[in-house]
Amino acid sequence: MAAIRFSNVFKRYSSGQDALLGVNFELASGEMSFLTGHSGAGKSTLMKLIMLMERPSRGQVWVGQQDLSRLHRSQIPLLRRQVGVVFQNHQLLFDRTVFDNVALPLQISGYDPADAARRVRAALDKVGLLDREKHNPIMLSTGEQQRVGIARAIVHKPRLLLADEPTGNLDPELSEDIMRLFEQFNQIGTTVLIASHDHSLINRMHHRVLTLRNGRLIADD
């Protein structure tokens, strides 16, 4: 079963800029893949379409069994709860602790607080930040902040994990650590799609690579 399927997807922004032009691909459930291309090639747009942060101008996007074009606005939250997202600018909230940042998706989904606390600690342990749970994320290094963002993305064990330039401003060693972390999640069955332009890193990882150029998918290998 496909975790993600793009069928002849076009996206033109209201500014007139074409971000995606007839993109077709399928990502099988449990697969791990990289999405690469120059900046402005459409990587972020593709990610946003999966999260329904944007709607395609033409074509269809499927997540699991769900045709996103048939999804009503009120159903979007349920879709997003099945997906974990790691952002380049990590999107952490600086008015609360690391723990509370990671706990947010669980609170929203309505987990019991004790159960949620257990899961938050498990996720923080996974990214090696268990001792930082009471810190404010602003006190952490960029790499640590990125790992908090990853913990938040995986704390509710999503079926699908998206990461948009997760290693964008990290040094190579840290980048590789984070990629290995994604690999671990993939090994327990999570479908992983990572947008990155770090070619040397991608080449070392030996996974499927989708390449975008000017909104077209030009390579899939």
Add this chain to the structure above:
Amino acid sequence: MTNKRSAPDNTPRRGARQHRVESADRRRSWRRHHVSVAKGALLRLRQTPVASFMTLAVLAIALALPGFLLAALSNLQALTSGWDTQPRIALYMQTELSDAAIDRFSRELLLRDDLSGVELISRQKGLEEFREYSAFADLLEQLDANPLPAVIMVTPLSDNPVQLPLLKEELAAMSQVSDAVLDMEWVQRLDAVLALAQRGSYVLGGLLALAVLLVVGNTVRMTIESRRDEILVSKLVGATDAWVRRPFLYSGFWFGLLGGVLAWLLVQVALSLLSDPAQALAELYLNRFQLQGLGLEGSLLMLGASVLLGLAGSWLAVARHLREIEPGEV
């Protein structure tokens, strides 16, 4: 454009187990969220005490004004309803007449079948009442003789507005009577004025309710702006509109409730300041009268209205601004 579908070479051995949240859990967590959000919204008000107090003071004044006006009006209505609104005619007697002649005349009036009551206020009694209630009592001391005429108050049987003036004319034409005054008109006028004032308070109340709506709406809008990041992130990790809306609606609720309580206090204080002079005024009219506060019903109405206005104001802000904050531009 190449695009082939390559089969994954590492097919999944098992899917990641999805967490399930049971419906009983969901209800519990819904209640939990309400409680925590209500507390959080209240704490947020306390975090900015000066700004919150300013907002609450504006709300309280805007709510207290119509509340006070309506309370004052209902008091006035209670006061005038205590009055005999049965029209009466005051007959001012010729001053040359002796007390005995006036007494006789008043007895003759009693025999008329178009009058239901006759009350004689002798010159002496008139003087005593004047002394007791008037600030000009000292003036009387300067005079040698009692300048006040005797007055006979008669109550006509009919309250027909056509017949009453005719009866008044007939009585005025009697030789013993120097003047006759039909005293119904000013009661009617007062009633009309009160009705107008009541209508005016409703209009004013409506305008001030609008002001409350806008003040709460604007305050909540600013809160929404300051929590923009939180809203974006929450929506990205699957928060529903209701979830995102909830803290702001609770802010509006607290503004309404606290503003209403403050307004209620303002009205009660204002009424208690008026209580003594109002009592003195009522005594002038020989009326037993106790100034009424808002009462239970009025108080509940006031609190209810302010809570509703607070909720409505925040709802307006939320409906207008939360949709604008969508995680598209992240």
